[in-house]
Amino acid sequence: MAEKKRKERDEGNRGRPKKSKKKQNTQRKKSGPRLPSSLRKQLDRLNPTTSLDTIDSDDNNDVYEYEEEQAEEESTKNKRYDPASVHDDLSQEFEDEDVQSDDENEDDDYVRAKNNESDLSEDSGEEDDGRHARMLQGITGMPGEAFEENKKKMKDTVIPELYPESEYNPSRDVVDGDGRISIEDLLNPLRENPGYGKLRKRMQQIEMNARTVHAPLSKAVQAKVERKAAYEISKKDVTKWQHIIQKNREAPTVFFDENVDLGFSTVGAMAADFEPRTEFEKKIAALVNDDKIAEAYRSDGSRLLEMNKVSIEDEKDRQNRMAKMRSLLFRHEMKAKYIKKIKSRTFHRLLKKDRLKAEASQIQMDPEAAKEYAMKQERQRAEERMTLRHKNQNRWAKRILQRGLNSQDEGTRTAIAEQLQRHTELTRKMHSMNDSSSSSDDISDEDDGEKSAGSDQDRAYKLLGKAKEKTMEVLEEEDEVPKSGLLSLPFMRRGLEKRKEVAIEEANLALREYDDSLKNLENSGGPEDPKAASTSGRRVFGMAKAKVSATSNKVKSDKFYGGSDSEDDLGTGKSDNIENGGSELVHKDVTNDLVLIQEDTDTHQDSVFKNFEEIIKNPGPKTTYEVSIFASDTWKKAKNRNEEDKNIKKSTKVTRPVRQHIKDTEKESREEDSDTDSEGQMVDGILSSVSKESYELPSQEELIRQAFAGDDVEDDFERDKQEILNEENPEPEKPLSLPGWGQWTHVQQKKGPSPWMLKKHEDAKIKREEDLKKRKDAQLKNVIISEKIDKKAEKLHTKALPFPFTSKEVFEQSMRVPIGPEFNPATAIGALNRPEVVKRPGVIIKPIEFEDVNPHEKQEQRSGEKQKSKKNKGIGGKPMKKTNKLKAKN
Amino acid sequence: MGTSICSICKGFILVSSSLRRPACSVVAVFASLRCVELPHSTASLCSTFCRIPTSVFSVPSSKEIEATPSRDKMGDTQENDALPRNNPSTEQEIADELDLRMKKYLRGEVANLEVLKDKKLKTQLAVKEELYGKSAKAAAKAEKWLMPSEGGYLEAEGMEKTWRIKQEAIAREVDISSSRKQYDIVLPELGPYTLDFTSSGRYMAVGGRKGHLGIVDMMNLSLIRELQVRETVRDVVFLHNELFFAAAQKKYTYIYNREGTELHCLKEHGPVSRLQFLKNHFLLASINKFGQLHYQDVTMGTMVANFRTGLGRTDVMQVNPFNGVVSLGHSAGTVTMWKPTSSAPIVKMLCHHGPVSALAFHSNGHLMATAGKDKKVKLWDLRKFEVLQTFPGHANTLDFSQKGLLACGNGSLVKVLRDASGTQNYSKYMAHSMVKGYQIGKLVFRPYEDVLGIGHSMGWSSILIPGAGEPNFDSWVANPFETSKQRREKEIRSLLDKLPPETIMLDPSKIGTVKPTRRDKATKQEREAEMEAAVEAAKGKKLKNKTKGRNKAGKRVQKKQEAIARVKRPYLDQNLQEEENISRKKQKASEGVQLPKSLQRFARKKASS
Known part of the structure; x- marks a missing residue:
């Protein structure tokens, strides 16, 4: 960026008319006598202050400038720049010009004023120059004219170009001349030429029409503007997709079932069509398909087989051997299993004895074995004696015991316990060795009881x-x-x-x-x-x-x-x-x-006990039991109430239904009798007899009784309902002061339950009332609808509203229509149950392509397509051979 | 089945249904009598099946009878539509009719989608609703054009009353195949009979009290199998198809197959008095002498439920075909409804002042008919649990037909009620009286036929009730002309579709909805109580003792107050929010009310100030 700017400035510089030639001149003057460039460099190195001076003066002179530019070029920090060119005033100059070229017209006057000022300062600069010359005179001893002349001569002399002309190293005439070349300067030499008038006119015209160019915006603002423009463009680009995307989003199903030939369907087919492409593959293919190799392999294989030949006898032998071994193994295994299963102690004892005997005999027979055995025993004993860990005799154990076991930590305690256990084991062993005779006695004792x-x-x-x-x-x-x-x-x-x-x-x-x-x-x-x-x-x-x-x-x-x-x-x-x-x-x-x-x-x-007693005391439990099987609920309840009320009047009333029920039971039994009778008849094989008593018209008496049987049915039902209500919405417990709970003295008892308890109770009561009012059967006197929640049926409900829904009503409305094949005509099931994406396996889903979609007509099209697809499904029963929507429209 | 004309028939009695009537003095003895002797029947038994050609009867007054038997009579020319047949020119009418039918299939109102804020959901639901509409339309069309037969009823002219029309008169007018469906089978020895039909109406199971069991193919009236179990049979019921049936016998319940082979003895049920089979759940429900209700899964054989009703002995039991809820009528006049997943009845209602003697359910599940010993027959609306209608009179047995006719049987009289206006206002439709002395035990309408089967003390009979059965059958639901292959396929399908017992509930349409909660929101009082409790807790909290300088009383008080405020805050916030909501609602309501133009500026001023 910086370079670019510099270039721009350069160009501006070149095309600009020079306005402050004088200043240039004066500044040139101050450089003093003309010296060879090498000498100058030396001089520069010796006193850099001169350059610094110039910088200061520059600062005075400057009106506007890009600070950073200046800093870069003038500060000697950066060695990239040629020092000479850096100190050259041109850079300053063009800085000034630059500002002017960017000109705000109002500033022009100001600039001019400044220039005037600078002119003044140039005068003082001349004085300076004079002093400088005098100083030089003093030093060199040469007349001042020499310097003056030199200065004058300088204008005419041609300076050899040490450096190629560039922005840092401007051409000679620019440096020496009066600043810049204006168009007039260029035109002046052409005055004699025939087309001059024309040219001048044109130039004038151009000057007349000169437009002002606005200052470039600040970086941030510019970027913002650019972004805005870019956004507009990209927005335009993106919004064209909107319809397509919306359409796809709204579509209940998206189809990706293009009729594409998927090519190979099996691995075999793919393998058959394989063509080697890479070097390696070709090599392998050549090897695999080489006839010679195949032939060789075949023949070799056969030869190998020949080599492998084994005689039938050998094979038979081997097999026999194997079979024998296997059967032996099997038998052995079976035997071991059998023996293992035997639970008889005597058997095992005998077995053990046998084994020991065999060992002993071996020891006796074989001196070496005996020796070995003795060695083993000795070693064992030595080990035991050596360690003696089981006795609490070592220092550690003693110390611990002295300190007391209880004060030890878990680990040491367990260690001690282990020791003790070992000790007991060993001592037991010893004892057993001692009491071997008695143990044998014991065994014998077991055998016969009396002795024992x-x-x-x-x-x-x-x-x-x-x-x-x-x-x-x-x-x-x-x-x-x-x-x-x-x-x-x-x-x-x-x-x-x-x-x-x-x-x-x-x-x-x-x-x-x-x-x-x-x-x-x-x-x-x-x-x-x-x-x-x-x-x-x-x-x-x-x-x-x-x-x-x-x-x-x-x-x-x-x-x-x-x-x-x-x-x-x-x-x-x-x-x-x-x-x-x-x-x-x-x-x-x-x-x-x-x-x-x-x-x-x-x-x-x-x-409770009293109740039981009462129950026991109650007369006639037998009858109740007998009848209760057949008795209706009403009767039972009547009886209960009777007990509660001890009302004699009612008891008489009660007896009636009892009687009736007894009669019922009689009837039942009669029925049963008849059943048995009929059975008997059937067994006898006589079937013609008609049952006589079964279908009599009920007598008037019976009718009346039936009519009055359920007289208090309603009361019973009400009581029933109350019971169930109490069960499902239990009445709050009365505020109860538990004995010894919350009472220090008898204050509590005197006061009665505390107010918060009472309040709680009241609240619970109110709540219960509300709950009862909310029940479905609150308004229905003769109906009890259970409000119990069926836990098993809970799994048939959703626990919470599924996501996109926010209201229960809408959700339930949307669920009201079943979508199964039992409830819908065959033509509608497909559409009702179509998945969100219909895709044939193997079809590659391509990225979406742009197409012009009319947002208003799309719905019809979609539905048309759907129907088409439906038809396809209905008729063929094959996967839909429908082209992709996007493609179809393209 | 080898059938032969029986020449060795012993004494059987043929009684026409008109025998009792003095007007008809002709007792017909028929020459063309078809007796079926069954090779496997026991020697002591010879059952007879006779079909009585009704043309024999003379009907005193010629009446124009408009009867519409059901659809299996294809060549029926007498069919006269109760509904106006469409003229091809009036498309509008057809459209209206379709709209009417569509409503049925839309199953309720379309949800109000305008309420929804979620646009995506709205569009989704709109698409769904559109599909539902299409489906309903297709269904309506199918119903309109693919169901050829339409039901019809007897219609009287002038002074005539439909219930005066006798069976003979009907028989005279209908075609031969329909008239054959009137008959009496007289089997006096084996006591009162009970009947059951398969869901397609093709087969009938009969059970004589004294041990006579049989299966009859109703299509050609041939006896498939009969057997004598030699003990009391209280009830018979078909399982999912005609291959199996269960009989409640003296001690246990048995399951037999069509050939009469005993397959299972269900001892757990005890001495069962009434059986019911729940088709969709494959449950066999029974109520036994001790008032115990059993549910047994007949596919796995597991006992699904076993409840003690505690309401005494009963033999009134009926399944609500709509939801599978089993109802029992008790001697205390109560009707209880049960499901296998709860040990207490889901509904208990006091229907009569005397014992309940019969129960029946309409197939739509909303109507229940009960009869009590208090000489009343009541119709109940099960949605509101309220009485719709009360009729005087006894009824030993009740049954609803597929089309909603209600048959009541008492003594030897059958009465059929009909909802003529479609407003659940039942009135007398037909009546039929058996021979005096016959005690009707059971009335069952035959599905897909205009036939009422009557099981009585002297055998069983069948009469024609025009308009009783559904004229069109859906072969996916029940096919009277089912082949064995179809039957097998259907068996498999229905087994796959078997519903678990939990799905039995009062309102099965609630399945899939949001779980019912005990309480949706805490009331204001509760919230206040909660807050108070929280404040108390905060007050009770002991503050730590700080170091010497920091333990000022003032600071402690301040801290305590702060703690209380902190605790209170969420409750207060909630209250505030609610108030805001309320005020917003109010505002909305007030905005909704448009003031007259001249007054609007005042309203604005008010709002601003």
Whole structure:
């Protein structure tokens, strides 16, 4: 851009008449004596201030200028410019001119005035020049005339062109002459020529007609204008598509089912028509289609096959072998499976014994195997001894134990637990090694029951004895009370004592128990009754169970008491007491519990029970039951009401329908009888007999009864309706103050329910009333329409309005007409159910093409096309062979 | 089926329907009697089918009878149109007629599209509506030009009354094939009979109380199969086609095929008193002695629903053909309507003061007829649940024909009511009395025929009721001339189109609409309450204790107030918006009212000030 501008300026410059020749001259003068260019350059380098001076003067001189231009060219920063040309005044000059060329006419005067000013300054410039000359004189010692002359001479001398003529290096005459060349200057030499007059006239004419050119707009505005113009054009270009697009948008279906030959339909067809194009493809094709290669391949293949020949015998052998192996494998597998399935312990034990025996025999037979076995054992043992991880003997474990397990974190605790487990495992192993004989005993015990009972008894006896001894020991043992530390404090001591007492009591109890059980054992053992013997084993178990139950009960009782007096510290102790109290106490607890529960229920559900009682007390439940199967609702209800009201009058009334229904039942039974009768008849094969009693005309009495049977039907119905209303729109609960809830003292009770509760209740009541009014059956006295929402049917409704719709009514209106084939004539179904886009598979959808569409006639055309397509569909049943709309119009 | 003229027929009784009448003293014994002996029937049974040529009867006064039997009588020349036949010259008339018919197919008003703001939707809907219009037009045209037969009724002249016209008189006037449809079958031993027709009217199932079951092809009046189950049969009903039928027997319900082979024993239903089959849903509904309502899917065999009505025993049960809702009549005079997806009745209405004795539904689903022991027959509008009409008299059985005639049977008398004016104002149309002593048990109109089947204590009969049946049948819906192949295809199609039981609801047109909500908007009071609650919550919130300097009481109060204001704000905004809306509406309304020109400037001034 900048270059362009510069050029423009250049051109303006050239064609411009020079107005300030004088100024140029003077400025030239100040350059001082004529020096060779090399010298000048040197000089410039030595004192750049001169150039700076010139710049300053320029600034004074300048009227208008493009600042940036000036800066670029005059500042020496940019070395692109020739310094000489830069300092040349021409640039300034043309800047001035430039402004003038762009001229606003008003400015002209101003410019002229400025020029005058500059003239004045030129005078001072001459003075300067004089001084300069004098200075030069002083320096060089040469007479001033020399300089003056030189200056004068300068006009005549021809300066060799060092640089090609350009805008930065203007031609000589421009530099030296009085500014610019005007047209008159050009014309003057032609004065003698014959066509001069004509030319002058023309020039004058041109000058007369000179028009002013407006200043270019600012960049932004210009761009805006350009954009606007561009927008107009593009708008015009785009709007022509509008009709097409609108048409396509509004079309219920867009067709892309041009009748285009799609070419190949199968892979095979495509492959058949393949032609190699690239080098590679050609190579491959040549290889594939080469006859020689194919031939070779064929022959080679056959030869290969020949090579592969295997004799029939070999193959048979192989097959046989394989079959044998397979069958063996199969058998083995089956056997393994079979063995695995066997659940008999003895079998497995025998099996194991066998295996061990085999191993032992091997060890005995084979010294090496024995050695190996011994080595293995030793190694195992060594490993175990080496690690000793299972014993809490290493430093880490000791330390942790010292600190207390509870203060440890989860990981260490688990580690310790692991250790302990390992220890128990190992010890168990040891014990088992020791008790191997006894375990075998056990096994044998299992085999015969009697023996086991005896041994069990023995064991129990022993155990009990041991336990007794131990408890005795504990009882006799005197605790040494620590004299110092925490435990020596008086309250701790007291606690300890208490605990001890408890323990003693416990021990006593246990002792008593042991005694009892021992006695029992003795008793059972005494008579040697086979039954007793058989049960004795169980008895032990029973005891165990009792214990278990006791513990479980203990927990219960814990809870129970905990609930009652949880604040008491002694509570736990008490509970402990009770724990140890044994089964009797537990029993009591249970009973207590029961009683309590009963009491609770009594207090809470008194009414319920009473109701039940009433029901039970009510006379004649039998009859109700019998009749109820056949009884109508009315009767039942009548009875209910009767119960409620205890109204004797009504009861008489009630009895009537009862009687009737009983009669009905009788009738029914008679019917059934007749049925059975007829059956019998049919079995007998007699069919001619006519049923006699079945079709009698109803008697008057019956008619009357029938007429009055449903006398209170309406009341019943109303009650029914009320019930259902209550069920579907339940009445709000009365404001209830729960005992202990929201009451600190009895203030609440005195005040009654709080106002917000009352308000809530009122609101709920009002809401219910409104809901009832909104019901469909609100105005219909004799109709109940259920308002229950059918959850299963909910899936048949849309959850929310589908998108483009905003009102429910419009949506439902649009859905009112079914579009299925059952509801519409065959001619209309296609149009009703056509998809938005009709496209044959394989058709390529081309980009839209422009065409002239008349927006007013399009609808008719569309409908016509639709009909056409419909016809096509109806008749052929083939995919529509319709040309694309766009194409058709083109 | 091998049929032969039976020479070994034992005593059978032929009774013409006019036997009772003293005027007609002629009792005809017919020479041309066709007895059908069935090779597979039990030895003890020989059923007889007889067709009585009506020409034998002498009718006392010659009347001009205009009867229009239905369409299968192609050569019917007597047909006289009730509607004016179009003259070819009057195109306008045709257009008007088409418009009238179009309305039916448009199914209601076109939505007001002008209300819509969404232009796109508007155009879409407009296109749709246009298509609907086209479809309706095509349908109307098809109806006009492709349905050749038109129904007609008996029309009386002068002093004549249609209900005085006897069956014999009708028979004399109609063609032979139609007159053959009048007959009585007398089977006195096996008790009162109940009937059921297939949807096409081609086949009839009969069930004698004492165990006689049979299927009859009504086209040629041949017995396809009969069997004796030797126990009480309370009801018979065809399943989706004539191949299967269900019989409610003494203890259980059984399903038999056409050959009489027992296919299923439905023990779960218990001792059923009445059966109904829902064609579109393939559900067999039954009400048993204990008042339990069962729905069983006959395709899969699953028990879809099992409800205890708790309203006692009943044997009044009818399906509303429009929506599949099963209605029960109870001894307390109530009628309850049930669907398989809710255990409580969807509607319970008190119809009579005595027990309900019969129920029937019009095929359009809007009309219900009930009869009670309180000597009343009532017509109900089911859209409003209101009584339309009340007739005095008992009725043991009721039935609506396809064209909307209502038949009431009581004792040995049949009465047919007709909606002559088309305003649901029923009046007496025809009457027929059976032989005295016959107790009518069941009345069923035969579909696509002007025939009323009567099951009574001495067998069954069939009489002609002109204008009862739909004259044109749609072979896609029900085809009386169905071939076996067509039947098979239809079976498959109907199975594919089977509706799930959830689709049974009072108004099936609501399917696909927006889910009904309990409550659409919170009322103003509720909103206020909500706001108050929120404010309370904000008040109750404890402010944090700030550091020493910042814990000023004034600041705390300010903060609290701010919090309350913040909570209140959305509610207030909502209120404001609503008020604005209301005011806007008001403005619109006021704008809508145009002032006279002379006053308009004042109005403007007001608005500005």
